[in-house]
Amino acid sequence: MIEINNVSKHFGSVTALDGVSLQINDGEIVGLLGLNGAGKSTLMRMTYGLVQPSGGEIYIDGINAVTEPERTRSLLGVLPDNAGLYKRLTARENILYFGRLQGMDENELNESCDHLMDILGMDTIAGRYADGFSLGERMKTALARAIVHKPKHILLDEPTNGLDVITTRAVRKLLRQQKAAGRSVLFSSHLMYEVENLCDRVLVIAGGKLVAGGTVAEVVQAAGCSNLEDAFVTLSQEPSHVV
Amino acid sequence: MWFKQIKAVCRKEIKDAIRDKRAMKLAFLPPVYMVVFFAMGIGMAIHFQNTEERNIELSVAGNNQALTDFLRENRLDIKAAPEDAYGAVERGELDYALILDAVPESGNPRTPRVATLVYNASNQNVHGPVGEVRRLLYQYNGTEAALNVMARGLSPELINPLRVRDANVATEQQMGGLILGGVPLLLLMCAMMGSMGFAADMTAGERERRSLEPLLINPVSSLVLITGKWATAVLLTLAVVLLCLLLLAIALYxxxxxxxxxRVEVGPLALAGIFLALIPVAFIAAALQLALGILSRSFKDAQTYMGFLILLPMVPFFVMITNPGLYQSWHLWVPMLGHQTVLKGLLLGETAPALAYPAFWLSAVPVTLLALWAAGRQLRRAKIIYG
Structure with missing residues (x-):
């Protein structure tokens, strides 16, 4: 379980996040919606411990992510925004490297790597250098690399951005499998249908605050709209939420 | 666990480095062309020395048969100077000339006469031949003076109360030091720049291709990452140094x-000693490169910052080459200052001072640790990851 309690982040005089509290349970897929600059990436970065919060606490399975980031990092699988690959390594080598850094046993690592490459349809690129990969190929490799160590919690920053239909379906299938295995997934997206299709719950961030949370139906109802897109726009543009 | 992680980082970085053609060229080509240029320089020096041994040409104005005969006997090529020999040298038509006064008409052939050696001292080319001509003139003068006193029944020793003799105790091998003076600089530069491209790619490159953030999300401490990268850089530097030493050994042979x-004889033992002395330099170089590299946003930036590391060995080089007698034992404790003297000694077949190796290694440890610590601290700063 990921618990975020009253977390704030200030960059100088700018408030990126203001008293955000939320909880992500095991076996749950949660979508994080927000306009560009709403604070989604900052919230994620604090959860995986690369940015220190200005106030508040973050716990992952009861371990403090702010004071013991190295312990919580092994529980997390993260696909950050715009993640780069090692272009002189093959797709497979990229994935194996991170598995080794996670301290995985070689047999288990190879098995997990094969499994992920199979689900994501990466057979043709497994042995190719990452230099010259298409956006979709890069994204698949980065995703497999992020979860090769079978983390309990998965954080994905816009994982299906720019992917073709077949790849998007593969990613969706993969995320549902993770959920079925009792893992929690938090992913941010700008694609409403993606969120509607996949998520058990939706969180909306606007102006550094969490302005709505619940199932898609609950959020739509709370905003007094008829669909998620309208609800999202209404919530994001409400005067009190605009910075 | 951390050892396994360091191994994983090192393994990946070596694989990455070997596939990086740009950095490989940057690392392994300089030793090749540095040694080639060194060999060419020495080769040309030998060639010029051989040509210099040819007969010196001397234009002589005026007539003194005994003197010109003496000069010819001493392998000088005597030619008649143009009429205005002085003017010709002034105008640059001749490099130098000897003007002899005419024999006085009054008759005594033993009256002292003036021989004027005309040259332009700002012309570097004349110093060698003019020096040789002058030496022969003094020699002739001495011989003639001795004959004069002997003709008067005196011993020629009377006019030589002081006999000056040169005794150069330098062995042929020590004289080789003059020519090998630049080699320690060449080796130190190899050690300083060997892993520059790789270090830039492992630090600034990670930032440039945005792989630093995903890398840091792994449960690996900054120190483990930096140590793995440093070990890679050290191994690659030592490979470059080995190549440099090998090429140098071939060239010197x-x-x-x-x-x-x-006489220049650099045996396998001397080479091994030099290699051992250069390992601590590789330690320092790799750590400094990583510390500078992580502050750079891009590969090109990093190369600019690291450029100054190549200049570091030049400081002690110029200090030592302008003051060869300056060596003090504390120099051993200053990285690269002591190396200048010790490496030269090893090349000349001397043994290194007993303290040299402990001093080199112990002085490298704090510098290396400090640079690695600084690099590790920078690694996780949000400004570095997202900047």
Whole structure:
């Protein structure tokens, strides 16, 4: 379980996040919606411990992510925004490297790597250098690399951005499998249908605050709209939420 | 666990480095062309020395048969100077000339006469031949003076109360030091720049291709990452240094030093000693490169910052080459200052001072640790990851 309690982040005089509290349970897929600059990436970065919060606490399975980031990092699988690959390594080598850094046993690592490459349809690129990969190929490799160590919690920053239909379906299938295995997934997206299709719950961030949370139906109802897109726009543009 | 992680980082970085053609060229080509240029320089020096041994040409104005005969006997090529020999030298038509006064008409052939050696001292080319001509003139003068006093029944020793003799105790091998003075600089530069491209790619490159953030999300401490990268950089630097030493050994073996009256013998033991002395330099170089690299946003930026590391060995080089007698034992504790003297000694077949190796290694440890610590601290700063 990921618990975020009253977390704030200030960059100088700018408030990126203001008293955000939320909880992500095991076996749950949660979508994080927000306009560009709403604070989604900052919230994620604090959860995986690369940015220190200005106030508040973050716990992952009861371990403090702010004071013991190295312990919580092994529980997390993260696909950050715009993640780069090692272009002189093959797709497979990229994935194996991170598995080794996670301290995985070689047999288990190879098995997990094969499994992920199979689900994501990466057979043709497994042995190719990452230099010259298409956006979709890069994204698949980065995703497999992020979860090769079978983390309990998965954080994905816009994982299906720019992917073709077949790849998007593969990613969706993969995320549902993770959920079925009792893992929690938090992913941010700008694609409403993606969120509607996949998520058990939706969180909306606007102006550094969490302005709505619940199932898609609950959020739509709370905003007094008829669909998620309208609800999202209404919530994001409400005067009190605009910075 | 951390050892396994360091191994994983090192393994990946070596694989990455070997596939990086740009950095490989940057690392392994400089030793090749540095040694080639060195060999060419020595080769040309030997060639010029051989040509210099040819007869010196001397234009002589005026007539003194005994003197010109003496000069010819001493392998000088005597030619008649143009009428205005002084003007010709002034105008640059002749490099130098000897003007002899005419025999006085009154008759005594033993009356002292003036021989004027005309040259332009700002012309570097004349110093060698003019020096030789002057030496022969003094020699002739001495011989004639001795004959004069002997003709008067005196011993020629009377006019030589002081006899000056040169005694150069330098062995042929020590004289080789003059020519090998630049080699320690060449080796130190190899050690300083060997892993520059790789270090830039492992730090600034990670930032440039945005792989630093995903890398840091792994449960690996900054120190483990930096140590793995440093170990890679050290291994690659040592490979570059080995290549440099090997090429140098081949060049020194085949260059005809004996033609210069020098003996240069650099055996396997000396090479091993030099290699051992350069390992701590590689330690320092790799750590400094990583510390500078992580502050750079891009590969190109990093190369600019690291450029100054190549200049570091030049400081002690110029200090030592302008003051050869300056060496003090504390120099051993200053990285690269002591190396200048010790490496030269090893090349000349001397043994290193007993303290040299402990001093080199112990002085490298704090510098290396400090640079690695600084690099590790920078690594996780949000400004570095997202900046």
């Amino acid at each position: 085949f260059l005809p030093f004996n033609q210069m009256g020098l």
